[in-house]
Amino acid sequence: MLREALKGLTVLDFTQIAAGPTCTMLLADMGAQVIKIEPPEGELGRTLGPAWVGESSALYHGFNRGKLGVCLDLKHPESLAVVMRMVAEADVLIESMRPGVMARLGLGYEAVAEVNPKLIYCSISAYGQHGPYAERAGVDGILQADSGLMSLIGLPNSPPCKVQAPIVDVVTGYMASMSILAKLQARHVTGLGGHLDVSLMNSALALQQSSITSFLRDGQLPKPIGSAAPYAAPNEAFCTSDGWIMVAAYNGNRWERLCTVLGREEWTNDPRFDSSSNRVSNRGVMQASLDSVFLTRPTAYWLEVLREADILCAKVADYSDLLKHPQLAENGMLASVEHPRFGTLRTVGFPVNSAAAAAEPYRPAPDLGEHSRKVLREFAFNEEEIDRLLQSGAIRETEGATPYDK
Structure with a gap:
């Protein structure tokens, strides 16, 4: 089954908000052990609301199911050694910081590849790892604008509009997960990992395959036409x-x-x-x-x-109509996640063989640092080492583990 396809795969997740977390959520849905590494203040996605689930946003819970949570201060002098011990045994590392930041922390691709040449290292950024825009930050809306996508959306003579769902972020997460799966297959042949460069810009362009191809052919700028398709009518x-x-x-x-x-x-x-x-x-x-x-x-x-x-x-349905859609229940795409503090949380499930996937329980998104001690034990840190790292502030933990960790 797809929910067990990546069992035994260990993923280190240094991503935030939506694009990277979408990728790592999909890998977790397919059975990988994803270790979400957050800074002491938590990842930015926790703050983006409404709506809220306790002290964190529903968006955070929606993109981070199935993961183990570690709180690690990457600026602390002892943190690099901690991460490198994890890197030595991991299969995949995914990060979504600005290009150059991981290298300045001592965790760039070249540094980790020396420790583990089999590691697949996936960098997700706004514009890519190289070029004149490489160091620019960017989020979904900025890339909808900069890629030309926003020019297609809306009505004639109306102000610019965007797709309200973070479509560029989400498709970038899917592109990243697809690329990682391809690289895993290549590793079976070569025995080596490698560096994947996944960008929101490229994903936004891929979304516009039909429109850009037409423009390259006839030079006619597409214009916003509401719900219509420029190539067919009605x-x-x-x-x-x-x-x-x-x-x-x-x-x-x-x-x-x-x-x-x-x-x-x-x-x-x-x-x-x-x-x-x-x-x-x-x-x-x-x-x-x-x-x-x-x-x-x-x-x-x-x-x-x-x-x-x-x-x-x-x-033309709204979400209240969607919840009554007869195919929704048949496909099993609305998943229920049982949270030990907040009860049943509903979200969108894994989109392939979704009815079968929904029959298996999803692990809830982790509290900040919820599994710090558990994860370090799995990487052969002893209790004395863990206690010392906690006392130094290199790692943090929260009290209470989910039923999955007993």
Whole structure:
């Protein structure tokens, strides 16, 4: 099963907020032992709310399930030796600091590769490890803007808009996890690890494969067109008498069936609408014509008749609608995590074979330093060494372990 695919793999996680934690969460979901290493003040993602779960944000809990938590002061003179002992036995190290920061701490790729040449070292940054922007910080919204993605979103003549979900962060996490899995396979052949350079910028560009490819071909700048697709029509949302419905009927057969369902068979012979490209060129007239019909009936009516005609459609749902979606329960994508202090927390589960994955319990996100002592024991630190590191302030711990650690 995928939940056990990476069993035995040890991952050191020096990441924060969303991109890196998405990557390490996926690795934990697939069975890796992920050790989340946080500074004494905790990672920044704990502070980003609302909503809140105790003293930490729901965002932190959503991106950090399945991990063990260690609190380590990387600026403390004894911390480097602690990390290097862990590096010697680890399989993967993932960090999301600005390029150069890990090297200044003595934990750059070259330094750790000397200790463990089999280590796969994944750096996640805004713009990449090299180049004129390498040392610039960047977050999801900045990269949505700088990559051109924000220019596609919204309505004509409206202020700039962004995707509200941190889409660039999340896809970067998926790209990082995919790259690590590929590097693990390569390590079986070569016996060596290596350095992976994963950036939000590159991930944001990958999201725009279709739009950038079209621009490189014809030089036409794409413009924001709301819910519509620039390459096909109709493939957009229409207003009904009580809401909105998304309709995709751009190929010939479905367009003809749509015209029949709407009682407008004459549109099939209208030269403005007789091909998808002509409908794109005359989108304004087409939209107004379709809107005038869709506005006459409620969404539920249109969903029924369009689906009977095998026309692709969906209600434009909000999250309250989503929770009632019949496929959501079937797929098992809403996962429950049992937290010893906060009870049942609900989140989005592992997206592959999700129903089977949801049947197995997820470990809750760790409290700050919750597993510091446990993890150091696993790396052969004795109790005297651990006590001394705690007293010196190199590591921190919190009281209480989850039921998974008894």
